Amino acid sequence: MPSKKKPDSIHQEDDEDCLFAVEYDGPPLPYDIPRAVPINMDRIPVAAVVSPVCISASMSFPVIQPILSKQVSREKMVSPTSVIEHVVSSDSAAVSPTEEEEVSGELEETARGLAFCDSLEKESLDNESVLSMDYPSSRVTGDCVSETGNKKQQVVTFLGIASDDDDQEDGNNDCNPQKRTRVLPVKKQPQTKGKKGSCYRCFKGNRFTEKEVCLVCDAKYCSSCVLRAMGSMPEGRKCVTCIGCPIDESKRGSLGKCSRMLKRLLNDLEVKQIMKTERFCEANQLPAEYVYVNGQPLYPEELVALQTCANPPKKLKPGDYWYDKVSGLWGKEGEKPYQIISPHLNVGGPISAEASNGNTQVFINGREITKVELRMLQLAGVQCAGNPHFWVNEDGSYQEEGQKNTKGYIWGKAGTKLLCAVLSLPVPSKSISNASGDQLHSANSRSILDHLEHRTLQKILLVGNSGSGTSTIFKQAKILYKDIPFLEDERENIKVIIQTNVYGYLGMLLEGRERFEEEALSVMSSPANEEGDAKSNIKTLYSIGPRLKAFSDWLLKTMAAGNLGVIFPAASREYAPLVEELWRDAAIQATYKRRSELGLLPSVASYFLERAVDVLTPDYEPSDLDILYAEGVTSSSGLACLDFSFPQTAAEENLDPSDHLDSLLRYQLIRVPSRGLGENCKWIDMFEDVGMVVFAVSMSDYDQVSEDGTNKMLLARKLFESIITHPIFEHMDFLLILNKYDLLEEKVERVPLTRCEWFQDFNPVVSRHRSNNNNGNPTLGQLAFHYMAVQFKRFYSSLTGKKLFVSSSKSLDPNSVDASLKLAMEVLKWSEERANICMSEYSMYSTEPSSFSN
Ligand SMILES: Nc1nc2c(ncn2[C@@H]2O[C@H](COP(=O)(O)OP(=O)(O)OP(=O)(O)O)[C@@H](O)[C@H]2O)c(=O)[nH]1
Ligand SMILES: [Mg+2]
Secondary structure, X not given: OOOOOOOOOOOOOOOOOOOEEEEOOOOOOOOOOOOEEEEOOOOOOHHXXXXXXXXOOOOOOOOHHHXXXXXXOHHHOOOOOOOEOOOOOOOHHHOOHHHHHHHOOOOHHHHHOEEEOOOOOOOOOOHHHHXXXXXXXXXXXXOOHHHHOOOOOOOOOOOEEEOOOOOXXXXXXXXXXXXXXXXXXXXXXXXXXXXXXXXXXXXOOOOOOOEEXXXXXXXXXXXXXXXXXXXXXXXXXXXXXXXXXXXXXXXHHHOOOOOHHHHHHOOHHHHHHHHHHHHHOHXXXXXXXHEEEOOEEOOHHHHHHHHHOOOOOOOOOOEEEEEOOOOOEEEEOOOOEEEEOOOOOOOOOOOOOOOOOXXXXXXXXXXXXXXXXXXXXXXXXXXXXXXXXXXXOOOOEEEEOOOOOOOEEOOOOHHHHHHHHHOXXXXXXXXXXXXXXXXXXXXXXXXHHXXXXXXXXXXXXXXXXXXXXXXXXXXXXXXXXXXOOOOHHHHHHHHHHHHHHHHHHHHHHHHHHHHHHHHHHHHHOOHHHHHOOHHHHOOOOOOOOHHHHHHHHHHHHHHHOOOHHHHOOOOHHHHHHHHHHHHHOHHHHHHHHOHHHOOOOOOOHHHHXXXXXXHOOOOOOOOHHHHHHOOOOOOOOOOEEEEEOOOOOHHHHXXXXXXXXXXXXXXXXXXXXXXXXXXXXXXXXXXXXXXXXXXXXXXXXXXXXXXXXXXXXXXXXXXXXXXXXXXXXXXXXXXXXXXXXXXXXXXXXXXXXXHOXXXXXOOOOOOOOOOOOOOOOOOHHHHHHHHHHHHHHHHHHHHHXXXXXXXXXXXXXXXXXXXXXXXXXXXXXXXXXXXXXXXXXXOOOOOOHHHOOO
């Protein structure tokens, strides 16, 4: 794994203050600063940035110029291609390169953490309670209750429950007739240990020295000692004295993944052999008794059955799992399902109603389902009123308790699978349907799949109020990162949407024209005119000729009757010339000039109206740019999901794949408009497993009001507040995208930022040369952007105590979106490393006495 560093473009000063990087795009400056100028915004209050020349009397801040010249250094430049602003949290800064290196060989499993449960003695429930699930007797598999009594009893208390993601709370193993005892994997301690960071054998080196780690006791050896300390490695990377001992479970994920050091020291064949034996030797296999299924520890043969079935659980580790044997749904105890494995395996005890800790009063095969599953069922059209109990088979067919008829197939619709992907719910894998054939999958291919499917997928939630630009950012990401961003039939649908939109835009203009004409007439008309019949002959700037007027009247009437969809776009070709003629007409152009008074007319209207004749022809094929600009392209729910990787750069193409893992990392961008989150964001916890949240705000909204008269910037702040303070995002990093920078720049020259009450103290003292930007001073747009960023940053910090990453964006510009999403990637990587370090230091297998409850 390449050594990690903080996001390239995130800068850190010694005092760990936050820095902003401001793109400077103007002419040469009188002093020597790079084009991208880092500015410490915590140190430099807005007013200081606002005016290098003159500062508002009420704010006695230092002027920017001395600070700039002191702080600017070329190493701290960000890419000048975009205006990126970011804030570095001081706790994050604690991640030193040394610590990063220490954990660089550690695995994601370690990173995600194996945590302690202090009290794991689980209350047992009567077996009757399991049977009381109204499970149809024909469906009760033989492994259910009768088997329970035969289960072996453990003699040692098992404290640690390995979890991929988090600490697991104490749960109830309801099926167990007696209190269970658990086996505790005890971590072996290294025999020797030198000073911190040094090699455990020669005691030389420091935290920066590259080292190989023993999978059992965590002893670390430098390249001169590793071969002596580990010998011929008959069980892989273990000290000679650790051979035969079970591995530290937190390192299971690294089995078979060779380090760069070994690759250097050994030849290919040796490396291959060692990695193979490391993966498959007996001592390194997962002990069956560490895995609990439906409250019961597994026998070795059960574990084998589980691991060798057609569709085995991914990343199986010590811990508690629940398993619905009928549908194959599988999850960690107390959590929603995360996989559908092969059904009907005779492993573990009977499932408990509380297995996944659901509280919906809706049941699937005897298990009370979780809120997110209920939401999925509702969106998939499954009738869930009246607290039904469903029986669901492995193919997704379902029926209600007491009824014979299959009511439908849960995963039948394509949309449901997408929905499940977005909600991180499993869907049946293809191998379930052809399970009969290949029962045995090699552990090898599975581990590769695990690696690809889990290790590298990071979810990014993109959310924002209506009009903030989330769908534009989403489409831009599709265009940037997908070889075929839009399929043929998608394009065909989008074409119809665009053509209909064009008439919609024209309709808005025509309505506006009528209104403006009326107003002009009423101003112009004198009492004398009113008396006569001359009023109709008066021409105003907004008047159009009779032919166009007739078309206009007809079009508006058709639209008012809701018939637009019926007539267009079939009749487009016929009307295209009239549309164009209208658009070019002086009256419509005059109306367009007053578009800010037309409320709903979007800024992209002119892009399509300019090309009305092309766009309205039947053989029009929308370009990617057209699709980017088109409104209404995303689904009606607004929920959309995109899996992507950042393309390799030219430099990376010549490197060894292990050296450019970034382009192998997979991301999932989930776009949810605010309406998709429901009232008071009640559905937000469906996104609990995302890695970070990107929140988009339209900067040009500062003077806009919603239908109920509330300022749209305040509405954005309200949504932002609900999301950042939501408990599921407590430890999550946030990236704020301040979008529509281009519109802000233009608007702020006309409309004061103070139009929004939250921005009352924006009081820039404008330099004489500011507007033509020829003396290196920031533009008013830049100042406004910085001011808003600081407002959001302070707001965020006051509510969460954390620091916010901020990026400005013009989402119609691909480079800008690319830069923002790359910043998101860096933040994700960085927070993952932070977790790695925490976890390696506070592993569940730590021998700290306080970590044990008994
Ligand atoms: N000029 C400019 N227009 C933008 C920018 N980002 C988005 N827009 C336009 O703003 C409008 C709204 O953007 P969307 O991406 O649809 O916003 P949204 O968040 O999806 O909002 P809804 O569609 O209402 O859910 C569209 O017409 C976009 O083309 C930008 O950076 N600059
Ligand atoms: Mg949209």
